[in-house]
Amino acid sequence: MTGRWLYRTLVALAAAWLAFVVAQLVLSGQWWLWLVPDIVPPLVFTAVPVVLAAGAAAVPRSRRPVALLCLAALLLGYSLSGWNAGALWTSPEPAPAGALRVFSWNTEYWDSDGGPFYPFLQARQADVYLLQEYLNDGDIPTPVHDLDRLQAAFPGYHIAIAGELVTVSRLPILRAYPLPADVPITDTGWVAEFVRDKVLRTDLDLGGGRALSVYNLHLPVQVSPGLSVFGGAFWRTVRDQHAQREPQWRALASDVDANRNPILVAGDFNTSPAMGDLRKVPARLHDAGALLPSLYPASWRDRDGLPRWWRLDWAYTTADVRVHSYEFGRTDGQSDHSFQLLRLSVP
Structure with a gap:
């Protein structure tokens, strides 16, 4: 029996x-x-x-x-x-002289933990920084006014800001704008900007009439862990977050399809390898993940008892951008996200 x-x-x-x-x-x-x-x-x-x-x-x-x-x-x-079998056989090309170092990181509410935030950023020695969560921690999003410190930390760099997104570039910025996403908004002022502007495009001057389009991205998280699944507020939040995410995917696809420049898209997608949302990444873009040295790359958590089992941070390029190295790095407790560091060139 x-x-x-x-x-x-x-x-x-x-x-x-x-x-x-x-x-x-x-x-x-x-x-x-x-x-x-x-x-x-x-x-x-x-x-x-x-x-x-x-x-x-x-x-x-x-x-x-x-x-x-x-x-x-x-x-x-x-x-x-989420397994990365490509780590077993992918051999990156050596980076040529002048290859760009690109650093992407969800800072988890900017300089909020009291750690060595700006020295940590400077130590990465990147040519381009794609930073997310340029805002204060709290129930209601509020902006950070840290531009003076940022400019002092990176003299000679060029800075673009939209909502919670900051792009800092050693290369001149030819133009910068958040992608126009048709997001339902009931708020006003900076909070409306925070809700709407989740993809910041900057066109960087490579010289010789060439430009690299860099998309700094932070999609809304899909659930609110502070709410009980047995309450209606939890499920309303899930539905609302879906309504916030979908226009961002559409805006990204539309802009990438119309853009003839070499392209890099990087940031916190709040999207794991298990999620069908990755099928909404524009077909022209290719995941750089095969160059990650880990067989199971993960970029999020090991806080609050949760292990680092999720990859939520991604980097995609068009075929005319060569990625020579790609890694995730720990941030000494300053964020629950690993940073992404890439070396890339545009032939």
């Missing part, structure tokens, strides 16, 4: 997991409600079928059906899992 119960339980669990993987592939990025299942760590899409298959090995009768179900789930779910 116990053996039959175990057999039925294992088969049911394996079938349920396969159904969840299929639903993730079909519904993620399509239905606002699926933003909640989207928060699962991508690692589970390989871990769960392996654990279930290992458990079935102890129950002979269940081995074959569970193995088949788990194999199907593993094959379908691998693309969602």
Whole structure:
């Protein structure tokens, strides 16, 4: 009786997991409600079928059906899992003289933790800084007025600011503007700017009549962890955040499709490898992630008891931009996000 119960339980669990993987592939990025299942760590899409298959090995009768179900789930779910097999064989080209160092980082409310914030930024010795969350911590977003310190820390650099986004560039900025996103806004003043401006485009002068378009991006987070899932406010927030995210994806796709310059898009996407929203990245863009040295690159958390299991920070380029190195780096507790550091050139 116990053996039959175990057999039925294992088969049911394996079938349920396969159904969840299929639903993730079909519904993620399509239905606002699926933003909640989207928060699962991508690692589970390989871990769960392996654990279930290992458990079935102890129950002979269940081995074959569970193995088949788990194999199907593993094959379908691998693309969602965040594993970076390219790290095993991708060999970056050596960076030529003059290659750009680009640093992208969600600062987690700017200089709010009292750490060595500006020395930390200066130590990266980047040519271009793409910084997010240029605002104060609090229930209501409020702007930071730190331009004087920023200019003093980076003399000779050029600065563009839109809402919570700051781009600091050693190269001259030919033009800068936030992408026009059709976001529903009920606020006014700077809060409206904060809600609306989530992608800042800057065209950087490479000389010789060439320009590199750099998109500094921070998409809204999809859930509010401070709200109970049993309350209506949680689900209203999920729906509202979906309504904030979708116009940003459309604005990015529209601008990238019309832009003939070499392009880099980098920042905090608040989007994991498991989320169907990544299918909304414009087709011209290519993930630089194969150059990450880690087999399982992750850029977010290990605070509040949460392990670093999510990659939420991304860098994409067009084919005419060569990426010579790409890494995530820890920030000595100054942020819950790793920073991204790239070396790239435009032939």
